[in-house]
Amino acid sequence: MSLAQKQAADGTVQLTTVRERHWxxxxxxxxxxxxxxxxxxxxxxxxxxxxxxxxxxxxxxxxxxxxxxxxxxxxxxxxxxxxxxxxxxxxxxxxxxxxxxxxxxxxxxxxxxxxxxxxxGLVPVTSLLFGAVSLSVPLVFGALGGVIGERAGVVNVAIEGQLLLGAFSAALLSSITGNPFVGLLGAMLGGVLVASVLAAFAIKYLVEQVIVGVVLNVLVTGLTGFLYGALLAPNEAQLNRPVRFDPIAIPVLSDIPIIGPVLFNQTFIGYLMFVTVGVVAWGLYRTRWGLRLRAVGEHPQAADTMGIKVNATRFWNVLLAGAVAGAGGAYFTLVSVPQFGKDMTAGLGFIALAAVIFGRWDPIRATLAALLFGFATNMQNLLSILKTPIPGEFMLMLPYVVTLLAVAGFAGQIRAPAADGKPYIKS
Known part of the structure; x- marks a missing residue:
């Protein structure tokens, strides 16, 4: 429904309700x-x-x-x-x-x-769902980082770079120390490093945020590719053999049919994903931090009037978003693959960004969207095994087709935070 103005015979203006259908x-x-x-x-x-x-x-x-x-x-x-x-x-x-x-x-x-x-043929339901959740881990972390950054008013196109540098840092530090937790912390620091550059240019120097994000993605891709060839490849045994997280089965719960192995037989990063989703969703709507975050992303002038330091709030929350996204990058080298490879994120950062849009900048909805894309990716592998009469090229396209359909089908009904992508200049 919407409101429309109607002028009466006596010259007064009346508001009337106009009902609309959205097909x-x-x-x-x-x-x-x-x-x-x-x-x-x-x-x-x-x-x-x-x-x-x-x-x-x-x-x-x-x-x-x-x-x-x-x-x-x-x-x-x-x-x-x-x-x-x-x-x-x-x-x-x-x-x-x-x-x-x-x-x-x-x-x-x-x-x-x-x-x-x-x-x-045969469809292993538990394996299908377990693979979908596992493949969704970096997408969920990336989407949560995107939600935090954009709720603060900064478009985070650099999720891809944060995931990639996080994966590189995790592999390097875990290999050196022999400790996957150190690798995870290194991944978060890698994400913060990319986010700090984004925040500095977007908030302090007022550079177009989308352009900064795209440039950062290209820069990180080139930097990690160079360091891989110059540092990791010649010293693979010492610098590119990260210690991985092992699955942790929760007694009794992991034996529940279907959902037990899917939810309760994850690695540390998988459980961290569940906790992070809950904490971000609760914090965004139930805490002072979340209120301030949403205020600077929706109406920075009003937030400034109430004494909130808009640009400082944006800066620190963009760094937090980078740490969350960087943790998702650790999944690639500490869980999925036992070593770092060039361009191993394969554009998943952009799918995470699509999950942010499809999820209406809400942590729970963005998580569900990321799980949808992870399911599409895993189903591609299953359909190849089942030898369906669909060309293999289409199977490779499936996750991206789902992304396009999701955004094209539903994104038109939603609204981004009002100040998203708009720099704030204190008057």
Whole structure:
């Protein structure tokens, strides 16, 4: 709804309520349903799709679930049609489609696609979800760093550089000291270093923030590439053999079917991710720090009037954002790969930035968006194993296609912090 002015006969101005319909969400759902149905028509698959819910060695093992591929796929399409019709009816009645409808639609659409892809094959559900959460760790840290920075009013395009320098620092320091915790601290310091340059140019020297972020990404890519060739590669045994974090299984909880191995058999960085999400979400909306952070990002003039040092607040929070994003970079060399490699972040910083936008600059929503992109990445690997009739090139594109669809489909309905990207000059 919106307000409109109407001039009465006596010359007075009256405010009237104008109800508007926003069709973007139901249209996106309709297009997704049509594309899924088109896939099932043009490339029909028959047979049985089997889902393995738990590992065979699990304490509480569940039986496999076998479903008829064609019948189940089309039943799911029918459910998607019903949900899409419900979204259209809600908008026609001047109401927004509820969030639960969108979430249920997404889960059913993914399930229908997996049933179609797994014809005659096996989908290990626990492994799929565990891989999705693991691959999402750097994305979640990067997205949280983006949320903190942009809530403070500074566009953090340099997430990619913070992740990459964090990965390099973690590998170097963990190799030298033989301690992964030192490597993690080094990764956070690497992220802070990149963030300090961004903050100095964006806040003090008023340089265009997007340009500074892009330049920093290029600079860090070149710097780490040079140091890798000149320092790490010739001394690989001493400087590029980091000690990694081992998985820590929580007794009893890790034995819960499906979700136990996914949530309670993570490494230290995985558990740190869970804690960081909760702390940032709580702090942003429940503490004095969060109130000041949101104030300088929404209305810096009002914050200044209340005695808040706007630029100092922005500077320190951008450094905090860099430390959080740098911790995500440690995942690459202290968990995923046992050594640093050139350009190993592979553009994940930009996907993390998309998660910030898709998540409406909210820590919980941005985390869910990052998990979505991590799931798409892991599903690419699964579909290659299942030998689906989809070209391998498209499988490599899948995470980025999901990113584009997410931002294009829903970003138009959201608003960034009012002062995001706008330097503050004290009058």
């Amino acid at each position: 973007k969400t139901p249209i996106v759902l309709a297009v997704a349903t049509a594309l899924l149905a088109l896939l099932f028509v043009t490339v029909p698959r028959d047979g049985t799709s089997t889902f393995r819910l738990t590992a065979e060695s699990a304490t509480f093992a569940l039986p496999n679930v076998a479903l008829p591929t064609a019948l189940t796929s089309w039943l799911m399409v029918a459910v998607l049609v019903v949900l899409t019709a419900g979204a259209f009816l809600r908008v026609y009645s001047y109401q927004k489609p509820p969030m639960w409808l969108i979430v249920v639609f997404g889960v059913i659409a993914v399930f229908a696609f997996l049933v179609w892809a797994a014809a005659g």
